[in-house]
Amino acid sequence: MRHIISLLMENEAGALSRVAGLFSARAYNIESLTVAPTEDATLSRMTIVTTGSEEIIEQITKQLNKLVDVIKVMDLTDGPHIERELMLVKVKAVGSGREEMKRTADIFRGRIIDVTDATYTIELTGAGHKLDAFLEAIDPAVIIETVRTGASGIGRGERSLKV
Amino acid sequence: MEATGAEIVVRCLAEEGVEFVFGYPGGAVLNIYDEIFKQDKFKHVLVRHEQAAVHAADAYARSTGRVGVALVTSGPGVTNAVTGIATAYMDSVPIVVVTGQVPTAAIGLDAFQEVDTVGITRPCVKHNFLVKDVKDLAATMKKAFIIAATGRPGPVVVDVPKDVTYHTTDFDYPATIEMRSYNPVVKGHTGQLKRAVQMLLEAKRPMVYAGGGVVLGDASEHLIELARLLGFPVTNTLMGLGGYPATDRQNLGMLGMHGTYEANMAMQHCDVLLAVGARFDDRVIGNPAHFAREQRRIIHVDVDPSSISKRVKVDVPIVGDVKNVLGDMLSLLKQAKERPDSAALNAWWTQIELWRSKNCLNYNRNSPIIKPQYVVEKLWEVTQGDAYVTSDVGQHQMWAAQYYKFDKPRRWINSGGLGTMGVGLPYAMGVQLAFPDAQVACITGESSIQMCIQELSTCKQYRIPVKVITLNNRYMGMVRQWQEFFYGSRYAESYMESLPDFVKLAESYGHIGMRIDKPEDVEAALKEAFSPALKERLVFMDFQTDQTENVFPMVEGGKGLSEMILAEEL
Ligand SMILES: Cc1cc2nc3c(=O)[nH]c(=O)nc-3n(C[C@H](O)[C@H](O)[C@H](O)COP(=O)(O)OP(=O)(O)OC[C@H]3O[C@@H](n4cnc5c(N)ncnc54)[C@H](O)[C@@H]3O)c2cc1C
Numbered sequence: 193m194r195h196i197i198s199l200l201m202e203n204e205a206g207a208l209s210r211v212a213g214l215f216s217a218r219a220y221n222i223e224s225l226t227v228a229p230t231e232d233a234t235l236s237r238m239t240i241v242t243t244g245s246e247e248i249i250e251q252i253t254k255q256l257n258k259l260v261d262v263i264k265v266m267d268l269t270d271g272p273h274i275e276r277e278l279m280l281v282k283v284k285a286v287g288s289g290r291e292e293m294k295r296t297a298d299i300f301r302g303r304i305i306d307v308t309d310a311t312y313t314i315e316l317t318g319a320g321h322k323l324d325a326f327l328e329a330i331d332p333a334v335i336i337e338t339v340r341t342g343a344s345g346i347g348r349g350e351r352s353l354k355v
Numbered sequence: 356m357e358a359t360g361a362e363i364v365v366r367c368l369a370e371e372g373v374e375f376v377f378g379y380p381g382g383a384v385l386n387i388y389d390e391i392f393k394q395d396k397f398k399h400v401l402v403r404h405e406q407a408a409v410h411a412a413d414a415y416a417r418s419t420g421r422v423g424v425a426l427v428t429s430g431p432g433v434t435n436a437v438t439g440i441a442t443a444y445m446d447s448v449p450i451v452v453v454t455g456q457v458p459t460a461a462i463g464l465d466a467f468q469e470v471d472t473v474g475i476t477r478p479c480v481k482h483n484f485l486v487k488d489v490k491d492l493a494a495t496m497k498k499a500f501i502i503a504a505t506g507r508p509g510p511v512v513v514d515v516p517k518d519v520t521y522h523t524t525d526f527d528y529p530a531t532i533e534m535r536s537y538n539p540v541v542k543g544h545t546g547q548l549k550r551a552v553q554m555l556l557e558a559k560r561p562m563v564y565a566g567g568g569v570v571l572g573d574a575s576e577h578l579i580e581l582a583r584l585l586g587f588p589v590t591n592t593l594m595g596l597g598g599y600p601a602t603d604r605q606n607l608g609m610l611g612m613h614g615t616y617e618a619n620m621a622m623q624h625c626d627v628l629l630a631v632g633a634r635f636d637d638r639v640i641g642n643p644a645h646f647a648r649e650q651r652r653i654i655h656v657d658v659d660p661s662s663i664s665k666r667v668k669v670d671v672p673i674v675g676d677v678k679n680v681l682g683d684m685l686s687l688l689k690q691a692k693e694r695p696d697s698a699a700l701n702a703w704w705t706q707i708e709l710w711r712s713k714n715c716l717n718y719n720r721n722s723p724i725i726k727p728q729y730v731v732e733k734l735w736e737v738t739q740g741d742a743y744v745t746s747d748v749g750q751h752q753m754w755a756a757q758y759y760k761f762d763k764p765r766r767w768i769n770s771g772g773l774g775t776m777g778v779g780l781p782y783a784m785g786v787q788l789a790f791p792d793a794q795v796a797c798i799t800g801e802s803s804i805q806m807c808i809q810e811l812s813t814c815k816q817y818r819i820p821v822k823v824i825t826l827n828n829r830y831m832g833m834v835r836q837w838q839e840f841f842y843g844s845r846y847a848e849s850y851m852e853s854l855p856d857f858v859k860l861a862e863s864y865g866h867i868g869m870r871i872d873k874p875e876d877v878e879a880a881l882k883e884a885f886s887p888a889l890k891e892r893l894v895f896m897d898f899q900t901d902q903t904e905n906v907f908p909m910v911e912g913g914k915g916l917s918e919m920i921l922a923e924e925l
Pocket residue numbers: 445446447506507508565566567568569571572573591592593594595609610611612613614631632633634635636638639656657658659662675676677678748749752753770771772773774775833
C-alpha cells in the first residue's frame with residue numbers, strides 16, 4: 193500500500209540525512225521525499241511517499257518517531273487529505289503541435305511558463321496520478337525534459353500537523 | 356564565567372559526576388587533554404586502542420547503571436571507536452563519546468585526520484551532535500547525557516572541532532533541558548495495564564519472558580515480586596540474565612538458540628506470554644512462523660514502541676518504563692479479587708518439571724580432558740556466584756551464560772546484539788574500575804582475547820586485577836561448531852594456529868600467567884587466582900579445554916524454538 197507520511201522535525205543540519213539514512217539502513221521503500229522549512233524557521237516539514245505492508249508502515253512511523261530530531265509524525269493516508277505535486281515539463285512545440293500541446297495543457301490546468309520558437313515549458317500541479325496522466329496524454333517523442341518535486345500533502349478540514 | 360570549549364567539556368563531565376573517562380589523545384583533542392591534566396574531578400584511563408576505551412565505558416555503564424564516557428581524537432580515533440559504539444547501540448547501553456574533529460573551517464576539505472564522524476556513526480548511535488559554536492557546547496553536553504540515559508538508553512556522540520575547544524564563552528551548565536522533540540513515554544497506559552492484568556489472571560499456561568530491559572531499567576525487584584505473587588515461570592534472554600535470580604525454582608534458565616529445553620518448550624507452549632524489556636530477537640524465538648503456530652496471547656512491555664510488534668504481533672502492547680509498568684501491574688494485582696487458576700498452574704508446572712527433568716545442560720563430568728562447562732561451574736562455586744562476569748563472543752560466552760548462575764542484575768556483561776569479539780577484557784576493566792573490591796572474571800576464548808589483548812598493558816598501568824579465564828580450545832569454537840553441523844565438518848579457517856604462550860605473554864605484561872591442562876587442577880587454580888594473596892594481581896588463566904565440545908541445546912537457524920538439538924541426541 194502507498195502511504196504519505198508527513199513529519200515535523202528540528203530544522204537542523206543533518207536532519208534530512210537522518211531520515212534518508214533510516215530508510216536506506218532499514219531497506220524501506222521511498223518513492224519521494226520533500227522537505228522545506230515551515231513558517232516557523234526552526235521547523236522543517238517533510239513529506240515522504242512510501243509503500244509497504246501495514247506492519248512495515250507501522251515500523252516506519254515508529255522508527256521516524258524515534259529519531260531524536262523528529263517532533264511529530266502523521267500518516268496522511270490514515271484520513272482525508274490532499275496531495276499535490278508540481279511538475280515542469282519541457283516539450284517540443286512546433287507547427288500544429290503547438291496548438292495541440294496548449295489544448296492538452298489547458299485540459300490538465302497546466303500553464304505554459306516559458307516559450308521559445310520550438311519549445312514550451314509547462315507547469316502542472318496535482319496529485320501524482322494526474323501528472324502521470326498528462327505525460328501519458330502527450331506524445332512521448334516531444335518530451336525534452338521533466339522535473340517533479342515529489343508529493344506534498346496536508347490533512348483535510350481540521351486535521352493538522354503542528355507543534 | 357568565561358571558559359574555553361575544552362574547559363567546558365571537562366567541567367560538564369565533572370558536573371555530571373563522571374568518575375572515569377576512558378580515552379586516547381590526539382591532535383584534535385589536545386586542548387581537552389590539557390584541561391584534563393589540570394583537573395582532579397575525574398580520572399582519565401589511558402587505553403591502548405580506542406575500541407577498548409568505548410568498551411570499557413560501556414561496561415562501566417552496564418555494571419553501574421550510570422552513563423559511561425569515552426574520549427577519542429578525530430579520524431582514526433573515531434573509526435577505531437565505531438565498533439565500541441555499535442556494540443553499545445545494539446545492547447542499548449548509555450554512553451557519551453566525545454570525539455575530536457578538525458577545525459570548523461577545515462571541515463569538508465579532506466583535512467588531516469578528518470572523517471565525517473556524524474555521518475559514520477549515525478546508524479549506530481541513539482543520537483549525535485556536531486558542535487559548531489562554543490556557545491552551544493554546554494547545552495549539547497547536557498542533552499547528550501539526558502538522551503543517552505533516558506527512554507531506551509543508547510550511545511550519544513558529541514563531535515567537537517578543535518577551534519571550538521579554544522573559543523571562549525560564558526559557562527553555565529543547565530540543570531536540565533527540555534527538548535520538544537524528545538519525550539520518551541514512561542508511564543504505561545492504564546487501560547492496557549488493566550487488560551494485561553486480566554489476561555495474566557486468566558492464564559492457564561503463563562510464561563514471563565524477561566529481557567535486557569529489566570536490567571537496564573533496574574526493575575529486577577519488581578519482576579521478582581510479580582513472578583512470586585503469581586507463581587509464574589520466568590525465562591531470561593542472554594541480556595536479561597540476573598534480572599531474575601538463576602537459582603530460583605521459578606527460573607527456567609535462558610531461552611533461545613542456546614536456551615534450555617524447559618525454557619524453550621514453555622515459551623512455545625504457553626497460552627499467555629508476558630514479555631518485559633525483551634525484543635523477540637531472531638536468536639530468541641527462532642523461526643517466527645513456527646513460533647506463531649501455537650495460539651497464545653502476548654503482553655509486551657517496552658519503552659521503545661518500535662520494539663513492539665516488530666517481529667511478532669502482540670495483543671497488549673504497553674509502552675513505558677518497565678519499572679513503572681511492573682509497579683502499576685503489581686498494585687492492580689494486589690487490588691484484584693481473582694487469583695490465578697491454581698489447578699491449571701499446577702498442571703503447567705508438572706509439565707514444566709517434566710521438561711526440566713531432561714537435564715539438558717548435563718555434560719560429561721568424568722572427562723579426562725577439561726570440559727569448558729566444568730570450568731564455568733567451578734568458577735561459580737569458587738566465586739560463590741557473586742562475581743561480575745564479562746565474556747567475549749563464541750562458545751565460551753554461551754557456556755558462561757548457561758553455567759554461571761547469575762542471581763543479581765548487572766553482573767553479566769557481554770555483547771549480545773552485535774556479538775563483538777574482543778569486548779571481554781576491556782569490559783572487565785570497566786567493571787573492575789567501577790567496583791575495585793569486587794571479583795571480576797573475564798571468560799574468553801583464545802581467539803576473542805587476541806582482539807583486545809593489548810589492554811593487558813592498561814591493566815598493568817592502573818593495577819586492574821581482573822581474572823582472565825581463557826577456555827582455550829584452539830578453535831574459533833562457535834565457527835567450528837557451525838562448520839561441523841552445517842558444512843560437512845569442513846573447518847575452513849577456524850583453527851587457531853600459532854597461538855602465543857599465554858603464560859609468558861601475561862608475564863611480559865607484568866601479570867601472572869597459569870596454564871591448566873587437567874580437570875583435577877581446575878578448582879585449585881581458580882581458588883588460587885581468587886585468593887587474597889593474588890587480590891591485587893591480574894591472573895591470566897589458560898585452560899586447555901576439549902577442542903570439539905559443542906554448545907547444546909541448539910536451535911538451528913530457520914528452525915522452531917521447540918525443535919532443539921540436545922546433547923544426548925548426538
Ligand atoms: C553467539 C551468540 C549467541 C546468542 N544466543 C542467544 C540465545 O540463545 N538466547 C538469547 O536470549 N540471546 C542470544 N544471543 C543474544 C541475542 O543476539 C540478543 O542480543 C538478545 O537476545 C537480545 O536480548 P533482549 O531481547 O533481552 O533485548 P535487549 O537487546 O537487551 O533490548 C532490551 C529491550 O528492552 C527495552 N528497554 C530498555 N530499557 C527499558 C526500560 N527501562 N523499560 C522498558 N523497556 C526497556 C529496549 O527498548 C529493548 O527493546 C546470542 C548472541 C550471540 C553473540
